[in-house]
Amino acid sequence: MSFGPYRPALHQRIRSGGVGDTSSRRQGRKKDEDDGLRVFFFCTLWLFLSQIISSITLSDLLPAKNGEEPTIQFLLELVDILTNYVKKTFDRSTKVLDFHHPHQLLEGMEGFNLELSDQPESLEQILVDCRDTLKYGVRTGHPRFFNQLSTGLDIIGLAGEWLTSTANTNMFTYEIAPVFVLMEQLTLKKMREMIGWPNGEGDGLFSPGGAISNMYSVMIARYKYFPEVKTKGMSAAPRLVLFTSEHSHYSIKKAGAALGFGTENVILLSTDERGRVIPADLEAKIIDAKQKGCVPLFVNATGGSTVYGAFDPINEIADICEKYNLWLHVDRGAEDLGLRGEEQNIHVIEFLPLQCSAILVRDKGILAGCNSMCAGYLFQPDKQYDVTYDTGDKAIQCGRHVDIFKFWLMWKAKGTIGFEQHIDKCLDLSQYLYNKIKNREGYEMVFNGEPQHTNVCFWYLPQSLRGMPDGDERREKLHRVAPKIKAMMMESGTTMVGYQPQGNKVNFFRMVISNPAATQSDIDFLIDEIERLGHDL
Amino acid sequence: MSFGPYRPALHQRIRSGGVGDTSSRRQGRKKDEDDGLRVFFFCTLWLFLSQIISSITLSDLLPAKNGEEPTIQFLLELVDILTNYVKKTFDRSTKVLDFHHPHQLLEGMEGFNLELSDQPESLEQILVDCRDTLKYGVRTGHPRFFNQLSTGLDIIGLAGEWLTSTANTNMFTYEIAPVFVLMEQLTLKKMREMIGWPNGEGDGLFSPGGAISNMYSVMIARYKYFPEVKTKGMSAAPRLVLFTSEHSHYSIKKAGAALGFGTENVILLSTDERGRVIPADLEAKIIDAKQKGCVPLFVNATGGSTVYGAFDPINEIADICEKYNLWLHVDRGAEDLGLRGEEQNIHVIEFLPLQCSAILVRDKGILAGCNSMCAGYLFQPDKQYDVTYDTGDKAIQCGRHVDIFKFWLMWKAKGTIGFEQHIDKCLDLSQYLYNKIKNREGYEMVFNGEPQHTNVCFWYLPQSLRGMPDGDERREKLHRVAPKIKAMMMESGTTMVGYQPQGNKVNFFRMVISNPAATQSDIDFLIDEIERLGHDL
Structure with missing residues (x-):
């Protein structure tokens, strides 16, 4: 096989956070009697994959003769990367994103090179590319991702999408x-x-x-x-x-x-x-x-x-x-x-x-x-x-x-009542946020009254703006607050929420809750974070 | 957990063609020294999954507390279904499709019920639904699928799509x-x-x-x-x-x-x-x-x-x-x-x-x-x-x-030269088909000359039409030949190819070759099949 230029790095990178990383999985166990079998299984899988993957090349994959095993091994290795990503996405100790400017990513990050070339890369490198693509992306399924548009990662929906692309029709x-x-x-x-x-x-x-x-x-x-x-x-x-x-x-x-x-x-x-x-x-x-x-x-x-x-x-x-x-x-x-x-x-x-x-x-x-x-x-x-x-x-x-399958499968798995429960939960969280900030110091609601939907629109006023009389100066300063806080949020990678002006109203935060992973503690976190980052602006 | 109505059937169905089905995988082995480890691995995986899956419910999956393991187990079980599907898709002994009329599928096939309801189904049933969705679909990646539009299942492209839906942005x-x-x-x-x-x-x-x-x-x-x-x-x-x-x-x-x-x-x-x-x-x-x-x-x-x-x-x-x-x-x-x-x-x-x-x-x-x-x-x-x-x-x-990632990943994995080789191979196969049928008894080309592209357009004349003078009767009869053969192809599930009229030309077959899995033997098969089904029309 031809080895890609990053081979030595690969094994290290696949291992960190790879299937061998059983510590956090262990916390998830519900039945003690399964423990031995599980650990045994994951160790076996990891040993197996790390031995095999370095010996597969593109030309071994289907439709190659006898391509079944290399193909399945390659896909399982990828699935290992993906399931680790999923697992970490729901872990609140993981960052929502690892922000870089366009020029930084274009220059190449520790061997992650976006440029295309005439010659093929090794499959090992392809897997590293997959891992890096996820690493420098944004975790839209993270419980603290409240940005537009898609938020939340539904596991059944994800399964539906994997099947859809496999059927490829x-x-x-x-x-x-x-x-x-x-x-x-x-x-x-x-x-x-x-x-x-x-x-x-x-x-x-x-x-x-x-x-x-x-x-x-x-x-x-x-x-x-x-x-x-x-x-x-x-x-x-x-x-x-x-x-x-x-x-x-x-x-x-x-x-x-x-x-x-x-x-x-x-x-x-x-x-x-x-x-x-x-x-x-x-x-x-x-x-x-x-x-x-x-x-x-x-x-x-x-x-x-x-x-x-x-x-x-x-x-x-x-x-x-x-x-x-x-x-x-x-x-x-x-x-x-x-x-x-x-x-x-x-x-x-x-x-x-x-x-x-x-x-x-x-x-x-x-x-x-x-x-x-x-x-x-x-x-x-x-x-x-x-x-x-x-x-x-x-x-x-x-x-x-085929956009229908994931929706159909989610409907099957949740029933109509499952969708209703999801919507009720999002509405409850919006209400929780509204109640939390409507009379809180440093907050102004963009419009009065309970949220009609899952949207909550509000300004955060740094200490320096509180008590300042309304007028152009206050408006101009307030207009710059949300973008600044948002930029700091992204750079610290802790959470994300949208902002915009609307009509004659200067930039305000718009919270839209549809992420099934979000809880009241995540709402609390967002508010704490806005205050931490914005208090002294 | 709540058991779906098809639980007894599930284990049987998951097992048939499941990861335990190592016989055809065995043929794929390239290195003898890996054999023991592989069999051991697959048996372990199968034992593990079949024990676990019946104990997971939707509410165990992420974002549930300790949802990491059940989520990964569910996804691995799905991946087992998908990789088996992929493996069989490339196997020429598998049918391209198992044709049913709309009313048959709507009435429900052996427990495959398309209707949605208020109540959720069990995860076991969801996996059966996934398997059945694939079972009654069309294998567009099959080496003998020549129908429009997408043909072929590229493994790197598939990996790209799985990652895309996991990133969900x-x-x-x-x-x-x-x-x-x-x-x-x-x-x-x-x-x-x-x-x-x-x-x-x-x-x-x-x-x-x-x-x-x-x-x-x-x-x-x-x-x-x-x-x-x-x-x-x-x-x-x-x-x-x-x-x-x-x-x-x-x-x-x-x-x-x-x-x-x-x-x-x-x-x-x-x-x-x-x-x-x-x-x-x-x-x-x-x-x-x-x-x-x-x-x-x-x-x-x-x-x-x-x-x-x-x-x-x-x-x-x-x-x-x-x-x-x-x-x-x-x-x-x-x-x-x-x-x-x-x-x-x-x-x-x-x-x-x-x-x-x-x-x-x-x-x-x-x-x-x-x-x-x-x-x-x-x-x-x-x-x-x-x-x-x-x-x-x-x-x-x-x-x-995100449509770009699969394309970018395929370009990385194949290089520009890999795309060129793919195109050359398709053009060669078109040429092969053209050479095979241009002077063959019972065939007429829709236009003269070598194919400019991967399209080869031709009529097949059953015995009864050969030698019949040109005229309305011949045209009307010839117009009905391709639809009849196509219908029989679909019902026997052996291959699929498109047909249509164009301008004043009656229905003809249009072969477009873009499937990377197709070989000369598949072209031969298509021609044999057209003759087998159409000879006596």
Whole structure:
């Protein structure tokens, strides 16, 4: 075999924190009678792997003749790295990240070289690369990672993803993804039932993220009212306008730009102090748009807005949409799945492993009507099975990653009640944080009142700003506080939480709790850390 | 713990084909001195796992206190299922698929129930579900799977995907994906260098599939010439037209519909007998469009078309684009990466695990210009690091899956030369197939001449059609041959290959070779199988 340049380092690095590191595993034992067998097993595994791996090369792996064993050995070695990473991610004594600037990582860290070359590396080096990739990354599953977007590492979801990549197929036809296509159909139906659509009737699709689901919703609305745009383009329609909250996700504007509406035709709706759309403002802006000769097409309402976690008043908005014959889309997270919904379509951002988002539509044929191109090479009508299960032509993608399996598997393993419990726990933690800081010295809430969702938005005031009169100087100073604390958090690697300005409000912290590993002690830790780092700013 | 309804079946099913099944592994041994240790290891692992797994419940897994061991045990049990699947996938005595109709799978197969419920299932049942999901799926990595789209299971790519899902992060900011963001930057630069752009200058992004990359290309072209469309919509531009081959991928038309151009403004270009765009036809259609008052905007040229594998004459098309000031996009697979390219942007569909596609652009700021919305909650300008590495605002997605790592890891493990060897091998196999059937009784080639790419398109004529004079009857009968053979293939589970009509040509087989596991013997097998199943039709 050819040895990579870092061979001597490898064994040392694989061993530190490798499967031989049984000390912390020992604490996890629940049944004493298993002890001997376990230690024996791990020692055997470690001895076995460390002996074998240095003798395998790429050309030994499948599809090579007799490649089964080397392949399994290589994958087991990788799994050892991954399971160690998982184990440490949940250990609060592990750092959330080991921060380095881009130029530092680009220059190369102790043999971790990102550059690609003509010649192959050894498999030993590949395993070191895997370990280093994780080492210099961010542990989004850490109990103290509260940053956007994905937080938490669900073990069942992870198992689902490992299987998905092993199956490595494509959602476009039943032909090559029979089980996954059916899982998608059944899961979408179940979701439609839960939001209260009669018999779960309707249609839907999983898409690569909430932004794309929102884009679908605008496309569908346009197709519903102006189907000729599909063939003739936007010039076949009058000037169409879309409405969305000034607090809504930026993907609605992005969709407006991409789909040919133009961002100026995405009208932002005013909100109340809590970030909820004011229905009267929607109606006024609809009337105004009509007076200007525009045609109001679509309203996006948000069920749990990005920053404030606000719930727009869906029923009142739905009434206005009905009155003016507008399409109503609801952009919301899965957290409130099942709580309500008489609206026309919905997308769901999950607390699952990335990526997982679904667009649900009441009108059964509209996704296909809007997007199908009937490509002969893929969607042959003369197959031996029921080709209505070839759902790929509904999508704007051709190849479509299997996003459903992890979600289906998590639903199987937890049941609907498990999802509910998870959401309740996150809401409880948000309430705990809110109660902890609402009257605490040095804190100001961005808006008053209990959190509607898992978002808690607040300013932390260093000692030097407390009692300073409101005004430009205080605003400017306060604006710089959250970025400074965040930078120090990242450099110390202890925790991560998002911040941003919003409208005329200067930078504030936004806590969003969806990590199943987080507990009250982690909330306490975050607050202590903000105070430790920010007190003397 | 709570036992699922299938507990008795589990142990039996886990054991059959489980880690205890060492017989076929034994054949794989290369070093006799390792034998004793290996058998010992696998027996230990099996004994260990089968004892442990029935005592773990969901609530034992991380983030539970002392959840490390149960979590690792659960994941190892899953990995055992996955590695067995991998091993069997490469074994030619395994079926490519075990075909069932949708209604059969929906009714439930021997305890494999797709329905979701309120109550959780046991972890034992979850593992059975995982096994069954694979059992009733299609082995796209099988050496005899030649169907579209993804074929082959690359072990390094698989390892990359397992790590990606374990890291579970998002490409939108350097903040939470420092290593992956840099890997993407470096890989895109390397790709630009290889296609010959000076110093690898330019920009790019990985997207969820080639169709989305093609959509990006149309958006970028529009932004380049009519940037005001971003804010004002398509009404700010004249009637724009796009040009693409009648043989091009359907995603160009789909993008035309989605982005507000309209499919009627996607002008299809005529091709020669080999499926290559005729440059004179492009020029004539540009002139015609201008005469009709339209503004020609964009030409899509294809480097390896979907069905024929045709290479459009890029240089001549580029000359015409320059003459009329049109944007030139080249839609092509990675197979010819590095062989040529003076064109403006390119997307790449890989032979890697799904999903992996990149859009490359010469103009450095244009992706950001076209798509950025500067969402304050995500792309804060006041971070402590160089925020030009926060690339998320260039994308139409918000959350963006990490698609780069598997590609980067495969490139590391194989080197550029490894990719080249893979491509050469696929081309050789296509040539082998072509030579085998071009003069063989019962075969007709869809077009004459050596394959330009890995595509080989052909009709198989059953005995009853040979010698029948050309005409409607023969055409109708021939049209039904490929679907019939394909259906029988799927039902016998022996192999899979795509078919379709194209233009006025009735259904033919289209062989595309990208599976690294395929050999000449698999090509022979496919041909034998077509003849076995189709001879007497």
